[in-house]
Amino acid sequence: MKKLQLLLSFVLLTFILSAQKDNGHFSGSFESFTQYYRKDDKINAVVPADKIGSNNFLKLDYNYKQFTAGVQFEAYLPAIQGYPYTLNEGKLVNKYFKYNTQNFSVQVGDFYEQFGSGLVFRAWENRQIGINNALEGANVHVSPLRFLNLKAIYGRQRKVFEYANSNVRGLDAEIDFSKTGKTTPTTRVAAGFSYVSRYQEYTGPIVDFPATVNATSTRLDIGGGVASVSLEYVYKNRDPHDANNFDNTSGKAFLTNLTLAKNNFGSIVTFRTLENMDFRSERESIQSIGLMNFIPAITRQHDYLTTNIYVYNAQSMGEIGGQIDLFYNAPKETGLGGKYGSKFSLNYSTYRGHNSMNDLFSFGDDEYFSDLNLEWKKKWSEKFSTILLYQHVLYNRMVIEGEPFPDVKTHTVVLNALLKYAKKKAFRFELQHLATKQDRGNWAAVLTEFSFAPSWTFYLSDLYNYDVTDTHYATIGGSYTKGGTRFGLSYGRQRAGLFCVGGVCRFVPAATGITATLTTTF
């Protein structure tokens, strides 16, 4: 691998130097997230010795005809509080070289990839939660026939600034039956098959220990103009490791979606059940390190202060449940829509355990989570519009947090109003209330925001737990944007809790201080 790196750097350098003459295309991005922490006894904020945390990402790409090459440099000076690992250094972590044509591509170096829905394999990056499990190796895509797409991957997974001590290989094939004939039918039928295998040396005493773990995924997608159905079944060989408490049984998952979408109306029903699906590049990895597959919580991803307090985390050891969504657009000049139109959406999700292990399609008695929410968006005039949201959540603390406390049941109401009082000036406010008899009781929140398009915004928000802890989590901030560059600065308190993106969560400790963010694209 060392030799590969050297070779790669050399190819990259000659490539960049030669491409300059021929007007290749250079692009990149930079992102910095810096926090300065202050002591705050009220919320038990832990101040690190250095008082500062700063995560920085610089990405550079060079494109010349069919060739692309790039690098990513990351500097943690040191890593922000609550990041899944402690780091105080910078490193050139990702390097890649890619050759890409219509029906063939090959990438050597660090790459991201996803097979199917990701239940069997996903290499991805999310800087907010500190995930980067790119593989270092080779990734080949070929379409030998019009209806056939093949992918082959080989490599070792990135583990923070190191690499996992294992090899990962995989194959994925997708056949699009609607392209096999001469005419293209209106309904698309496609089938997919994936195979992923991980080998990590085992030198322990157990005879017959699975050093190699194989997983497969079989998929079918049928899609028409109005209705579509997708099915996926994943099977993983027995894989005892730390994160599944050395469970020696195999893993299974089944996922299906039914979608209906016509003009002004859309609906989707999802059902998923899984058992022992934690899949890692190293047996010793825990938390969000070394994830090989992607098991998101299939629930609505909320974005308000109060709707993000009780968030579900998918239980990869076993859960069964699903989600239903309904979207409706009441057009302008109709009874329900009024003069300017209205939008309605309803979402419900529920998850519970199985009756017993090895009973994939059974519904157990223990409910883990449910979320029922209704949203109504209404435009009242050219200047004024509102969003009204109601949410009811059941949150099983014992299962989700592992704490022996009773279930939390909440009722939340959010009003988000926007007054666009001039062509490029607007005032937005949010009023929120979460009511519950459990845990820390009721919360209220207010947010006001002034914006001057396209550059300036200023906001002031307060999330207030008035019931049990009598604590304000107030924040004041603003941002300046110009083109692809944005700079933001804020000061305030950050609530301790699970911070989740795309179904992967990290625990963010309570903190008070200044946060500065800079992001740019060039």
Next chain:
Amino acid sequence: MDIKYNNLPPLACSIYSTIQVMKKIITAFSLLLITAISFGQSDLPATKIKSLAGQEISFRSLGLNSDTAIIISLWATWCIPCIQELEVIAEQYEERQKEVPFKLIAISVDDSRTTNRVKPFVKGRGWPFEIYLDVNSDLKRSLNINDVPHVLIIKSGKIIYQHNGYVAGNEEVLFEKLKANQ
């Protein structure tokens, strides 16, 4: 700067040191930006994205070389400002197209947690846009975009304007740019 670090009140002190760190970052970064601009030109990536029906298509083959301006919006179903922006443009779509010829292509960066919600969501909002999916953020990465919403105006294969984030009124700026580059 000659400020005595210890004499400052705590808040000012923390602002000061945050700014110091940011300053270093910005200086290093501006140097880089200058070199970048000196030989930068906008070439569009051939990254594969998916249609709502699941078919793979190259970003380059979206007809971006046409003389008609195309707005590319990277958005997600969980992103409130993204939805606000697309909602506002959807309302004025036909009206504005009469003033300046353009079309909008909305590319969702929803990952497989929410990918399947995109189609019913768009239909249930009555949006008139062409929609594509960037399921594992491959296009977002190759365009070097960090956050959504992010809009690009592309004309004759060149990025002529881009903007990160959305606040009410940004659409006015977008239409001004379209008119100016007609």
